[in-house]
Amino acid sequence: MVKTGVIGLGYWGPNLLRNLYANQRRGELVMCDSNPARLEKIRSRYPDVSFTSDCQDLFNDSSLDAIVIATNVSSHYPLAKEALLAGKHVFVEKPFAASIEEAQELVDLGKSKGLVTMVGHTFMFSPPVIKTKEIIDSGELGDIHFITSSRVNLGLHQKDVSVIWDLAPHDFSMLFYWLGEEPSGVSAFGHAYVLEGIPDVAFINLAFPSGAIGNVQVAWLAPSKLRRTVIVGSRKMLVYDDTEPIEKIKIYDKGVDIIEPESFGEYQLTYRTGDIISPKLPTGEPLAAEMEEFLSCIETGNSPKSSGEEGLAVVRALELADASLRKAD
């Protein structure tokens, strides 16, 4: 039984709290928000959860095992650092921190203290993303050539960070998870149309050590919502469309084969097209699995799937992409 505190009850925190509340491993819960109105609103739903408006109460509570941080990005680092220094396991919402340095320091601190550091890359716990990982790892797609991903919609402009920091953490965490590697090169191109200095559209290129490349499109300006990822492998191709209600994943038995010439002469290319399969996906709320991962890693000492290292890798790519975009713009 893990006694856990939740800091931040704004947009996302209540979702984490709800899933923690329903988890079998959780012990006592404490919730914390410096805004009394927010705290009050959530308290009425969880009358049996204790609460405080001062997060120091959590750091000082020696019976507390773990802290879940769902505040705005700029406070991730100071709160997580303090939590780790107080000997608490930490779960931090994505993006992990506001800079590579901050994220690196948190990873190092967690390691030196022997504490679990986990980042809320929820997509890594989502059934279609996990299924895609299994399909890639099985070799069914062959070598992964390239991945394109579009995550665009109208709204919601952030006022402090670019669209890259807001939306790309999802795609980056998925791509790095699927490929099992971080990019060796990142560049971006985009522009700020609505709010000066806050890019609202970006096209990000990623080069991976394996030879795979990625292209991620993120925008707050778009006529219709797209959540479409295409994986082109040497043997098969896969489309993951998160806006589809049923057929979220489709595997296309498609590819090109090179026919070597028998004697002299030119090689020939043949294009192969076979069945299209949309595999059944298990149901299950990603957030429930995420909270389960956090609590069970605390109990077992295992490293979580979306550990601080994964969070750091994402922050590294975000910082490079954002810097590249601002230079290009």
Added chain:
Amino acid sequence: MVKTGVIGLGYWGPNLLRNLYANQRRGELVMCDSNPARLEKIRSRYPDVSFTSDCQDLFNDSSLDAIVIATNVSSHYPLAKEALLAGKHVFVEKPFAASIEEAQELVDLGKSKGLVTMVGHTFMFSPPVIKTKEIIDSGELGDIHFITSSRVNLGLHQKDVSVIWDLAPHDFSMLFYWLGEEPSGVSAFGHAYVLEGIPDVAFINLAFPSGAIGNVQVAWLAPSKLRRTVIVGSRKMLVYDDTEPIEKIKIYDKGVDIIEPESFGEYQLTYRTGDIISPKLPTGEPLAAEMEEFLSCIETGNSPKSSGEEGLAVVRALELADASLRKAD
């Protein structure tokens, strides 16, 4: 009545010939291919069209007004140059030439000779592309912020040029036509997966003097055919999907408005969503309109919509994109 010769009866030339044949303005026709089998095959369809296997016959024929060139890219420049030097109006298939220098020389030569030089950017004669141009010019979309375009499919790998030279001419000619400007910056990222040295996937970024940006995705490796262009304007947005049988264009009355604060305080953003309209498109074969444009410009002396200058602008962007891609790869 314009006496016209057609050089090249491979994949595309017969389509041009067919539309020339049906055009009211055309005079006598001559067709030419150095490959006897090809020539023979087409001859049986047009028994009343004269023919030759030697293109010099066309250059030497003083009664011939115009020459249509539909050969492979590397021969565009020498053939077009010879035609212009022989005093013939020329129509050259896209891409106009294999380099900026070649294209520039052809444009200059055409001008100095007072001859029509036209390039086969067929999409500029396609009903949805023309309708989109009208909508943009009417101001309905407001200022154009950015345009994304995907042109991907499985196949057909070229053996001499990258996917950029093969597919991007379509998108470049559309974008430059719609925006009425050439890009001030071009870069690309991609890779060669199937044939060494022949990139088969590319992501191209374009910056325009007006402040608009573009992103063009081209690939010979893809699970399904995409021909999707999105135009985000300051007032409305437009999607042009050429794979849709009916609703090829949709106009979304969508956008963001900034509400300035009345006194002190922060601005607010409001997101606007209204009707979606799919306008009726006129029917008509683009190639017929293209041949009509060529012949009528010869008669009137007007400059064609897809003149040598437009062809040159496309070649310029292709060369920059291809060089950038090869550098990045």
Added chain:
Amino acid sequence: MVKTGVIGLGYWGPNLLRNLYANQRRGELVMCDSNPARLEKIRSRYPDVSFTSDCQDLFNDSSLDAIVIATNVSSHYPLAKEALLAGKHVFVEKPFAASIEEAQELVDLGKSKGLVTMVGHTFMFSPPVIKTKEIIDSGELGDIHFITSSRVNLGLHQKDVSVIWDLAPHDFSMLFYWLGEEPSGVSAFGHAYVLEGIPDVAFINLAFPSGAIGNVQVAWLAPSKLRRTVIVGSRKMLVYDDTEPIEKIKIYDKGVDIIEPESFGEYQLTYRTGDIISPKLPTGEPLAAEMEEFLSCIETGNSPKSSGEEGLAVVRALELADASLRKAD
């Protein structure tokens, strides 16, 4: 302020309660379910709502103005009758009653007592259905020729009534509302595949006095969910697809015109195809509008849009369709 009791807290009742609870016109609320476990579960969510497990308490409470009935169909009639006899306004879930006789008696009783009798045909309060009604009434579609509607999905088989009684109330209430008339003829064809005696697929034909016809397809056995209604008018056509997240309604400017011969000779038909428009729909929960209608009609004495008469018309068509199906099968 209308003091209201809710009977039945199973599947649907809690939704009605939630919307009543949020309504400004409602006075005191009382909830009732004979199943203690259900009652207990809902009580924890509404600690300030009084409750009882005996519906007689509601009938006997002279301060109570209205009763909302969300029990199974077979108990609609006895409960509604008792409520009306006790002088309460009643809202009954769809279908209104289990037979024409029952429904007729409730309508008559409500009238003679001067009480509001309303039936929960929620679709009549749904934005796309209301928008469609406005479009039809505006004459934009011309005369309505025919309407087809498909409401199919895998599951959930009822164990006491056919798929007609389960699903067709939605389509019938929409069609009668749009056309402003009841059918003069009803027939049906179908079969019981999974459970003997419980038809799980049915095709229903409707003839209306105006000359319009309808075809309604309902099934619990289907590979994918369909909620698609097509309205063919003499001037335009409309498609309402409730499974579409955005473009739920599309208006097609399509039709056939008869060109009368000028002198002797045959008429000609010309087919007209124009723009396709997907109008913006207002947001708003249908159930909230439905509860508002009930309470405001009680206050004003107006007849609700989905009055007992409308409920009776639906029951009449259901009974005819079901009888026809069982005869044909």
Added chain:
Amino acid sequence: MVKTGVIGLGYWGPNLLRNLYANQRRGELVMCDSNPARLEKIRSRYPDVSFTSDCQDLFNDSSLDAIVIATNVSSHYPLAKEALLAGKHVFVEKPFAASIEEAQELVDLGKSKGLVTMVGHTFMFSPPVIKTKEIIDSGELGDIHFITSSRVNLGLHQKDVSVIWDLAPHDFSMLFYWLGEEPSGVSAFGHAYVLEGIPDVAFINLAFPSGAIGNVQVAWLAPSKLRRTVIVGSRKMLVYDDTEPIEKIKIYDKGVDIIEPESFGEYQLTYRTGDIISPKLPTGEPLAAEMEEFLSCIETGNSPKSSGEEGLAVVRALELADASLRKAD
């Protein structure tokens, strides 16, 4: 080598001629149309095919083996009868004849003469329809419960026959082929909106001896083209959408299972949802396969897949449906 004559060079005949012309088994060809302009137009395409404007020349040509009839429906019977009486194998376009009596007489005559009588139900030679037949016959779908089929579009109104005679032959021939049986009951409902006396929308119900039922929707008035057939089996379900460019067939591993109670108590239903598979379809023009079937059956003496019996079954259902519709209307 089968010497064959083609009568009727209007809309469809030239397609049959083209495929006959390309077939390896065909011997000399003769074409015939009483309209000189039509004959002239086709002659220019096939200068090596002999021709006549008088079909008696064909019946009288003792060297001619077979006659293909692609005239309007009313002349199918007299021409086919004369051809059979002259000892020629006959291929007749769909629908086979204008009445059950006519069709029956042709079948009987063909049998008594030992001649091949084939009907042009082209869909029986179309790859998705054949694939569906194979899937059904393999038992993968289990018992076939019901089949629904929609074939609607705007246009083209016929001036002599109802929409049933025009469009339903396609669906009827597919359904009877798949199920391997003729319906034991047929009824229809519909109306004539544009041309008096010519129903332009119809809903047809079919009952089959096996217990399967069918519902076929045909209309010349519709906002968008539908060619969608759904087959619900006891084990799996299949959707065949002929308007889809790629995924024409999808097999849904979906169904309901009844769990019998172990001791006393009620059965339970469980709904099963698995993978969705879109099988690769072979390519190939249905008309080429159809002509191949005709010529090879003449050579081998086998009965064609779409023999006169199949054509008669379709005519029988058409006549019943049309009569039912006119009675109901």
